[in-house]
Amino acid sequence: MEQKRLxxxxxxxxxxxxxxxxxxxxxxxxxxxxVRGNILWTFGHTxxxxxxxxxxxxxxxxxxxxxFYRWAEKTASYTELKEKTGGAKLFGISLLLNFLAWIPGFLxxxxxxxxxxxxxxxxxxxxxxxxxxxxxFHTLLIKGAMDLGEHVFGSVNAGIAFYALLQMLFLSAAFAxxxxxxxxxxxxxxxxxxxxxLCMLYPFHVYMSISVTKDTLFSAFFVVTVLALSELIExxxxxxxxxxxxxxxMILFRNNGKYAFLVLLVFLAAAFAFDKGRRAFRGRLFxxxxxxxxxxxxxxxxxxxxxxxxQGDKREMLSIPIQQLSRTILYHGGIGVLKEDDGAMSDEDRxxxxxxxxxxxxxxxxxxxxxxxxxxxxxxxxxxxxxxFLTSYVGLFLQFPGDYLNAALAVDAGxxxxxxxxxxxxxxxxxxxxxxxxxxxxxxxxxxxxxDIHKDTKWPxxxxxxxxWADDNAYLQIPLFKYLFVPGVWIWLYLLLAGWYLINRRFxxxxxxxxxxxxxxxxxxxxxxxxxxxxxxxxxxxxxxGAEILPENKK
Numbered sequence: 001m002e003q004k005r006l007x008x009x010x011x012x013x014x015x016x017x018x019x020x021x022x023x024x025x026x027x028x029x030x031x032x033x034x035v036r037g038n039i040l041w042t043f044g045h046t047x048x049x050x051x052x053x054x055x056x057x058x059x060x061x062x063x064x065x066x067x068f069y070r071w072a073e074k075t076a077s078y079t080e081l082k083e084k085t086g087g088a089k090l091f092g093i094s095l096l097l098n099f100l101a102w103i104p105g106f107l108x109x110x111x112x113x114x115x116x117x118x119x120x121x122x123x124x125x126x127x128x129x130x131x132x133x134x135x136x137f138h139t140l141l142i143k144g145a146m147d148l149g150e151h152v153f154g155s156v157n158a159g160i161a162f163y164a165l166l167q168m169l170f171l172s173a174a175f176a177x178x179x180x181x182x183x184x185x186x187x188x189x190x191x192x193x194x195x196x197x198l199c200m201l202y203p204f205h206v207y208m209s210i211s212v213t214k215d216t217l218f219s220a221f222f223v224v225t226v227l228a229l230s231e232l233i234e235x236x237x238x239x240x241x242x243x244x245x246x247x248x249x250m251i252l253f254r255n256n257g258k259y260a261f262l263v264l265l266v267f268l269a270a271a272f273a274f275d276k277g278r279r280a281f282r283g284r285l286f287x288x289x290x291x292x293x294x295x296x297x298x299x300x301x302x303x304x305x306x307x308x309x310x311q312g313d314k315r316e317m318l319s320i321p322i323q324q325l326s327r328t329i330l331y332h333g334g335i336g337v338l339k340e341d342d343g344a345m346s347d348e349d350r351x352x353x354x355x356x357x358x359x360x361x362x363x364x365x366x367x368x369x370x371x372x373x374x375x376x377x378x379x380x381x382x383x384x385x386x387x388x389f390l391t392s393y394v395g396l397f398l399q400f401p402g403d404y405l406n407a408a409l410a411v412d413a414g415x416x417x418x419x420x421x422x423x424x425x426x427x428x429x430x431x432x433x434x435x436x437x438x439x440x441x442x443x444x445x446x447x448x449x450x451x452d453i454h455k456d457t458k459w460p461x462x463x464x465x466x467x468x469w470a471d472d473n474a475y476l477q478i479p480l481f482k483y484l485f486v487p488g489v490w491i492w493l494y495l496l497l498a499g500w501y502l503i504n505r506r507f508x509x510x511x512x513x514x515x516x517x518x519x520x521x522x523x524x525x526x527x528x529x530x531x532x533x534x535x536x537x538x539x540x541x542x543x544x545x546g547a548e549i550l551p552e553n554k555k
Contacts, residue, residue, distance in 0.1 A: 006072055007503050013065050015502065019495050020061025025053040026409075030417025030488075033367070033410050038331075038340070041402035064496065068503050087180040094179040094196055098172035101200035102209045106168065108463040110456050111161035113211040115440040116532065118142070119447045126451060133312030136303050137252040138214040146451065156452040160212065167216055168209045174220035175199040178543035181227045185547035195546055203469065204485065207439040208535055215532040218254040221246045222515070222536035227543060229264075229512045232285060244292050251296030252303075256522040261293045263518025267511050275508075315377050319370045319527040320408055321393060326362035326373050327407040328400050329353050337363055345396070352392045356381040367410035368422040370527040414529025415520070418488040423529045424473040437470040438485065438531055487534045491520055493541060500548065516540070 006012075028049055032039050039045070106112070121139045124130050125146065130139060142163065149159015179195055187195075199205060208216045224246040228239040250257040268289050272282040303309075315322070329335065333350050334343030354360065361376035382389050397404050413420045427436035435442025443455060457463045468474075475485045483489050494516055501509040516537050523533055531538075 005505060006069065007505050009069065012069070012499070012503050013062060016061035016065035016068075016499055017058050018061070019492075019499065020057035020059070020064070021053050022057070023060065023492055024057035025049065026416040027418070028052055029409050030413045030420055033406065033413060034417075034420065037367070039402065039406055039409075041405070065499070065503075068500055072500075072503050087183045090183055090192075091176045091180045094176035094199070095169075095172045097196060098175050098199050099168055102168050102172075102206050104459065104462055105206040105466065106161075106164060106210050107458040108460075108466055109210050109441070110458045111157045111453070112164035113207065113441050114160065114448055114453060115211065115435065115442050116213040116215075118212045119444045122447065122451045122453075130307050130309040131312045132255075132304060132309055133316070135214050135253055135255065136307060136309050137300070138217065140303070140307070142212065150452075157454060157456060160453055163212065164210050167212075167220075170217060170220045171205070171209050174223040175205075175539075177224055178227060178540070178546075181231070181543055182546035187546050191546060195542055198542060202484070203475070204439065204531060204535070204538070207441070207466075207470065208532065211439075211532075213532060214253050215535055218250060218257065219536040219539050221250040221253060222257075222519070223540045223543070225250050226512045226515055226540050229515070230509070230544070230547075232288075233508045233511055235281075240288060244288065244295075247289070247292040248296040248299065251293070252300055256519055258293065258297060258300075259522050260515050260518035261289070261296075263521065264511070264514045265289055265293060267514035271508070271511060315374055315379050316527060317525070318377065318379070318382065319374060320411065320525055322357070322370055322374050322377055323365070323367075323411050324404045324407040325353050325393070325396070326357065326365040327367075327410075328396050328403045329362050330365060331403055332400055335360070335363070344399075349392045349396055352381070352385075352388060355385075356389065367407070368413065368528065369426055370411065374527060411528065412524050414487045415491060415523055415534070416488060418483065418486055418492075420486070420488050420529070421473075421476060423487050423531055424476060426528055426530055435467065435471065437473050438475070439470045440532075441467060441470055485531065487529055487531060490534060490537055490541065494520075494537070497541075497544060497548070512544075 029039060039049075117134050121134055121142055124134075124139055125143045130136055142160075145159040145163035145166075146156050147159070148162060149156045153159060153162065179192060179199070182195060183192055208219070225243060228243040228246060231239040232243055247261065251261060265286070268282065268286040272279060272286050275282050329345060329350065330337050331340055332342055332345040333353070334341060334345065353362070356378055357373060358376045358378050361373045364372040366372050409416070414423045424438040425436075427440045427442070445454070448454065475482050494513060498510055498513055501507070501513075519537060523529075526533065
């Protein structure tokens, strides 16, 4: 077979050098913020950070690019992969194995792990007053499970258990689709076995499969949407309904879904504009994605109106500005909290921040978590005094750019710096009971009891072990293996995968990654780093990588 044409080396090396620079920059700044709490962006120190990033980032990027080219040149002469068909039996077996593997966790935490947002959602259900801060569709699904339990099974607890089993089934099916996807792309049996074991035994899959949170079902539909889109790009028209349904549900189950979809639409529009050879195909794919996006949002709007829901506060979208303004006033507002406070901020800017952040809540500023301040923000200032707010916000950025950069890097360190461990302690606050480790299992028992939901473990011994594993953040003590959990490695893994696609000039394969990077973008603008937020991209990566591992029919 004629050797395939690879991407021009100068372009590839430039991309990898840039990626290496960003990686080292995030590593150095993340470490310095973790150790010292602040970075002084003086000319000398800025030059030092940039110099280290260019030097070591360039070396890392060049080495990886060289290795990728050697591997690409080696595999270019292999016989063309003939993708397999079928796999229905494998899908069924994988689904069953996944489901059965998570049953012990379900029994230990029966009826389910009722943590994270469920107390707030239960308040909406009991009061009948719905707010779209949490996906209304998911809140109504919980309500339906509770009603089913009360009127059919005889207890609300049984209804929540039914919800957990249904959620386990959906997640099992999504992973089974990923196994089938890897099989059809010719992955070796050994690789398939490893993937299957990972699906069954990866601890976070067990916890998330039984946690009543929007993130689990969203992750299941995210996995299917990304893989179905990948198959559509390869010309498999049978995946059209699957992409449409999973994409629609992805939008319904998390607000981030529609924003990730918008990024995908931009990529598809670009593909339509520049891929003249397959313009008709790209156009149909673009229209399918637009239709999915519109239907998802129309359904969301219809549900919103049907239940008389109210618009939630949009302060979540202001997470980064809240952190930036809080940090800036602490270092320059003359309020006396920090010894480094130089009082250089003007009275006008300080007054506006005090109007925006009520009760001087910026004194409770946490670099890694916006909620202590976010809860006290007055969004009226942004909505109705937009000119004043933007004038102060931009003016303070021009005056104190280093503090703005530090605030953004600190709150996003968990997504960018592999050494960050703040995600493991974000839920563990002083005085709180157990259940606030890297995966939250803490029950607000009093509030849940009002809805007739209570703990009823069927396997107390396993429950104690799982609680200890989560509370002690035991995975951080395991060399190398811990990086299967740490959020700070995943964006770099995806950038490497994108680089591999580009080197091999498989530009179309980058289109499904638009959903991934679009979702990453929403996370970087969010309030904190938590594993459950990153779970969708963690869940789909092994299947995308599995399709790239040397297939069995390539010698």
